[in-house]
Amino acid sequence: MIGEDFAGVLAAAQGGSEAAFTRLWRDANPALLRYLKVVATDSAEDVAAETWVQVVRGLAAFRGDEAAWRAWLFTTARRRAIDAIRRGARHPQAPLEDLPPSRHPVAPDPADLVLEHLGTQSAIALVSGLPRLQAEVIMLRVVAGLDTEAVARLLGKSPGAIRVAAHRGLRRLAEILAEAGVTL
Amino acid sequence: MTDAALAALLAGERSPADAVAGLQPVADALASLRAGPSSEELAGEASALTEFRRVTGVSAQTLRSHHRRPSVLTSLFRVKVAAAAAVALLGGLVTAAYADALPAPAQKLAHEAIGAPESAGSQADNHAKAGSAVGPDVTGKAAFGLCNAFNEAKEHGTAAQKGVAFRNLAKAAGGASSIASFCAAVPHPGSSSEPQNPGAKPTSHPTGKPTALPTPHAHPTGKPTSRPSPHPHPTQ
Numbered sequence: 001m002i003g004e005d006f007a008g009v010l011a012a013a014q015g016g017s018e019a020a021f022t023r024l025w026r027d028a029n030p031a032l033l034r035y036l037k038v039v040a041t042d043s044a045e046d047v048a049a050e051t052w053v054q055v056v057r058g059l060a061a062f063r064g065d066e067a068a069w070r071a072w073l074f075t076t077a078r079r080r081a082i083d084a085i086r087r088g089a090r091h092p093q094a095p096l097e098d099l100p101p102s103r104h105p106v107a108p109d110p111a112d113l114v115l116e117h118l119g120t121q122s123a124i125a126l127v128s129g130l131p132r133l134q135a136e137v138i139m140l141r142v143v144a145g146l147d148t149e150a151v152a153r154l155l156g157k158s159p160g161a162i163r164v165a166a167h168r169g170l171r172r173l174a175e176i177l178a179e180a181g182v183t184l
Numbered sequence: 185m186t187d188a189a190l191a192a193l194l195a196g197e198r199s200p201a202d203a204v205a206g207l208q209p210v211a212d213a214l215a216s217l218r219a220g221p222s223s224e225e226l227a228g229e230a231s232a233l234t235e236f237r238r239v240t241g242v243s244a245q246t247l248r249s250h251h252r253r254p255s256v257l258t259s260l261f262r263v264k265v266a267a268a269a270a271v272a273l274l275g276g277l278v279t280a281a282y283a284d285a286l287p288a289p290a291q292k293l294a295h296e297a298i299g300a301p302e303s304a305g306s307q308a309d310n311h312a313k314a315g316s317a318v319g320p321d322v323t324g325k326a327a328f329g330l331c332n333a334f335n336e337a338k339e340h341g342t343a344a345q346k347g348v349a350f351r352n353l354a355k356a357a358g359g360a361s362s363i364a365s366f367c368a369a370v371p372h373p374g375s376s377s378e379p380q381n382p383g384a385k386p387t388s389h390p391t392g393k394p395t396a397l398p399t400p401h402a403h404p405t406g407k408p409t410s411r412p413s414p415h416p417h418p419t420q
Contacts, residue, residue, distance in 0.1 A: 016240045018233060018236065018237065021232075021233065021236045022229065022233060022258075025229060025233075026229065027233050029221075029225060029226065029228065029229075029232070030222070030225040034225075037409035043229065047307075048228065049228060049231060049232070052228075052232045053235050056232070056236050056239045057239055059239075086264045119216060119219075119387060120217065120219045120222070122216070123213045123214075123216035123217050124217065126213060127213075127217070135246075138194075138214075140215070141194045141219050142196070142218060143218065144195060144325050163191075166190070167187055167190045167191075170194070170210055171188045171190070174206060174207060174209065174210045177209035177210060178206060178209070178211065
């Protein structure tokens with residue numbers, strides 16, 4: 001997160017400053033990729049690139065604070081991910097939550113978690129093993145930094161449903177890690 | 185494992201109770217999700233920047249193009265604004281002319297061109313001997329012009345209503361409330377019922393051939409009946 005400098009950085013980027021745009025990109029792209037690895041699996045890099053193309057085109061017209069900026073960014077990324085998954089799965093009408101299990105990312109074997117340090121990629125793989133809504137909510141809350149209300153708007157759910165999904169996902173993660181005996 | 189503890193985890197807040205509640209591994213996993221970027225995650229910067237340059241370049245070019253060539257709608261709007269300004273200016277000049285508010289030379293020109301009253305200075309000169317008040321005569325063309333000015337001011341509400349011409353018009357009409365009826369009775373300068381000013385110049389020039397020939401200057405004709413006498417010569 002950029003913080004109190006965000007308004008100035010955004011204004012400079014909208015005015016054509018490459019340095020300001022680079023700062024926006026470096027701040028958001030890692031989180032964007034991590035989120036897309038959960039919702040778009042192996043096409044995450046392509047979807048991220050498509051997302052930035054669309055964001056750059058709409059950057060001059062964007063108005064809002066940093067929370068709104070990240071909500072816009074991840075909303076755009078999710079739409080591009082759905083398009084990519086539809087193209088790949090040839091199921092144009094299938095919503096993200098209803099994709100066939102074969103399209104879901106493969107969660108790591110808990111036994112493998114014992115053997116390696118729980119790095120970022122392992123943590124992403126661990127969350128990817130959760131039910132779709134729980135995984136997406138945790139990534140949007142933890143990685144994207146969105147609050148419950150913003151996630152609810154983005155996913156078209158009620159804030160209560162988002163809280164329930166997040167808590168269930170965290171409890172499930174705790175169970176998986178306890179079974180694997182992962183400790184640091 | 186309380187909801188409050190789970191909410192704190194989502195917010196990135198850790199507490200000593202996490203270890204007791206068995207949430208420490210989850211807290212560590214979430215911390216890994218928030219970890220700093222890897223080099224792979226920053227590898228796409230160049231392509232994103234290329235797209236940024238392309239879009240911002242196009243935007244700047246588009247702005248310059250729009251600056252050089254205004255849209256049809258913008259041009260139409262400007263033409264309408266210019267026309268409205270011209271009409272307002274012309275209306276103001278006409279009103280000022282009928283209100284005798286123009287400088288003397290312009291007022292004289294307006295008097296000759298559109299029948300506006302003569303300038304106050306001219307009127308003052310004309311009426312100096314009689315000691316009359318400054319202001320145009322309220323009969324004939326002047327009355328018609330003053331009525332026009334009155335109507336114009338009524339529509340646009342200009343300050344010309346304070347002019348001498350309006351005061352004279354109100355005086356001539358027998359009061360401000362009678363101006364409308366007074367003006368209704370004033371004939372158009374081009375109509376046959378216009379009262380003629382005996383002292384005014386004729387408004388038309390005679391046409392056609394004259395009915396009588398002008399008297400020619402008399403020239404002597406024929407031979408003189410007498411010869412001039414020769415110069416006398418001195419006698420010896």
